[in-house]
Amino acid sequence: MSLIDCIIEDDRWTDAGLEPLAETAALATLGHLGLDADDWEISLLACDDARIAALNADFRGKPTPTNVLSWPSEERSAEVEGDSPELPDPGPDPELGDIAIAFETCAREAQEQGKPMADHVTHLIVHATLHLLGYDHERDADATLMEAAEVEILGKMGLPDPYREN
Template sequence: MTLDITLEDTRWQQVHLEALVTQVVALTLQHFDIDVEACEVSVLACDDQRIAELNNEFRDKPGATNVLSWPAEDLAAELPGGIPESPEPDFTGEIALGDIAISFDTCAREAMDAGKVMDDHIRHLIVHGVLHLLGYDHIRDPDATLMENVEVEILGKMGVDNPYVEKEALDTGRNG
């Protein structure tokens, strides 16, 4: 697997982002039986200011977000809730999947606000970003349901709790 990781914000070094990205991208691709060694992914690890610029430039949306993705190829299913196409290698045998940007500020804030472990939240956002590269989306409700279910399945393989279940609900369930 070719990973091009650019650390624009040095705070990403404290969470060992390269190791997390390598693990998560590989496990996500393996989930779909995609040849991990043939794939190429670029990751920009930045801050809120940079991701806000990218969000505005590419999505016409003001402000920061947690993760953005730019798929190299449109693999999205035509029908709502449909399974996206599998990526195919080019003539060299490589599979260029695309680019992901992730913001330290938003990621850290969301993890703290939700009472989540930062590494687990990073794993979730990287899985989310890779799924976008693979044609998954959450604009239409059936697509969002499919994407969330796949995220939960992949994260479960890493020992990460369902990110869509509220922490209070889990605590109540354990104590009640």
């Protein structure tokens, strides 16, 4: 069984190789945090901008497209700003949560940033997986912690720091 259960609504994601990219990114994220991927499941919706705009409106009150959304299966955020979230224990419910990713926004951002689409998508899946594990960027110290984790995970994967200006 794979870590990612991918639902492809937009076939451009198949051509972009989303499923193996997402699996690799989520595996790297869990491994970095010392979690056994065999204990967990993530649902991934590969959609377009129209679908993610509707989801963004429904869940965040923002009726615009975004690159990626995530819904943790339970609240895991740290109470104290800048603290690492408490990692989940394996148990009877292996579901970490759900992620949705939008093709047009991801493709546009990759082009605007001069990055390969695969690198950008890998970063977004790492980012969303960290959200499922309680990482966030609403408070400054939490954002610093989350960005550092992303940079370290991506670096181990041989990818450049997505936050460094070219």
